[in-house]
Amino acid sequence: MKIIKDSGPKQAGIRSLFGLIIVASLAITAAACADTNSTSNTTTSASEVDSSPEPVRPLVIAAADFELPIIVKSQSKLPVTVKSADDQTVTITDTSRIIVLNDAIAEIVISLGFLKNIIGRDATTTLEMLKPIPKVSSGHDVSAESVLALSPTLVxxxxxxxxxxxxxxxxxxxVPILLTPEVWQLSEIAPRITLLAEALGVAASGKKLLEETQAKIDQALNQATVNKINPRVAFLYVRGTASVFLLGGQGSGADEMIRAAGGIDVGTDLGLASFTPLTTEAIVKANPDIIIVLTLGLxxxxxxxxxxxxxxxxxxxxAKTRAVIAVDDDLLFSFGPRTGSLIVNLAKSFDTLMTANK
Incomplete structure (x- = not known):
């Protein structure tokens, strides 16, 4: 990941699905790393294919190609008292030692200028810059003992x-514990950024980050609207090592990104729930022009x-045109400062594949 300075109701299956995602992701990470050399000759980044008459498949949208904006941190104004998503009132007096418990939250905390304050992370937080930071969980299952051993001032x-x-x-x-709501829609990004900025005592920096993030999203949405490609797109969540094969639908999170990039989410179009078992009948009826998968799943x-x-x-x-897009696992569902850029890249990928298919 590059760094630049200054710069509705949820479906019931989402929570259980993402618990499964974490377990399966951790199980195949080592194998995925071993496969890197064998797949490097058959994939390319989305930004590299626009000038190629015959794009290599699949198109890969890699998190490392996206810039994470860093707002110059203002002086924290503490203490602050905020409302956690589990209805607990949390008073924060010290932000010097922070533990983050997922990638999306880590991105925002880093963008607000608190990278050096992060002293722990959960196993689902895979940002490259946080790899040296100790883990305090297995998947989403936090170890209280591991957290306490790091003496955090905020989790x-x-x-x-x-x-x-x-x-x-x-x-x-x-230990002050702040839980934010889960985010699966573009409209939910702003409240999360605002809450985190307030909790860290840097409301002004949060306002600036929100303005930059929203401007990029608005620009991306306008760009996608102009293209008017509207391909039928299926998001498939697959984990072959765990025999998990699911078709995304309304509320999956991927549906929001597909619509934002100018596509038609086939699961939503068929009235499917957030994640439905992938069957021959379902995928044939969905009739996608393009398939999106997560990189590790592929x-x-x-x-x-x-x-x-x-x-x-x-x-x-x-399948007939091999129109597949692989998006890095920590990027598709981040819903944060990089989301606008992701929408732009998805829209370009749709255009590349549909143009090549003509």
Whole structure:
């Protein structure tokens, strides 16, 4: 990841799905790293394909290609008292030692100028710049003992963070725990940035970050509207090593990004819930022009050939033209400072694939 300075109701299955995502992701990370050399000759970044008459498939949208804006940190005005998403009132007096419990929150904390204050992370936080930072969880399951060993002054997660017993133990030990709402829509980004900025005592920096983030999103939405490509796009969540094969629908988070980039989310179009088991009948009926998958998920099924060999997929227009986009796992669902740039790249990828398919 590059750094530049100065610069509705949820579906019931989302929480359980993302618990499964974390377990499966951790299980295949080592294998994915080993496969890097074998896949490097068959993938390319979305930004590299625009001038190629025959783009290499799949298109890859990599988190490392996106800039994370860093707002010059203003002086923290503490103490502050804020309302956590679990209805707890949290008073914060010190932000010198912060533990972050997912990637999306970490991005915002870093963008607000608090990178050097982060002293711990959960296993789902995979930002490159935080790799040296100690882990305090297995997936979303936080170890209270690991957290307490780091002597944090603030722990920030969202409503998926747990287990509840660990959160209760930490609060009982006097550690301020702030949980933000989960974010699956563009309209929910602003409240999360505002809450985190207030909690860190830098409301002015939060306002600036929000303005920059919203401007990029608005620009991206306008650009996607002009293109008017409107391909039918399916988001598939696959983890071959765990035998998990799901078709995204309304409330998956991917549906919001597909619509923002000018596509039609096929799961939503069919009236499907956030995640539905992938069947031959479902994917054939969905009839996608383009398929989006997560990068590690694609590797877990043996790359694009393994994906297109899954039941029913070979019968889709997307398979006939090998129109597959792989998005890095920590990017598609970040819903934060990089979201506007992601929308632009998705829209360009849609255009590249649909133009090549003509």
């Amino acid at each position: 920030i997660g969202d409503t998926r963070s747990g287990p509840p017993e660990a959160m209760q133990q930490l609060r009982g030990a006097g 590797k877990s099924v043996g790359g694009i050939d393994g994906l297109l060999a899954l039941p029913g997929i070979a019968q889709t227009p997307a």
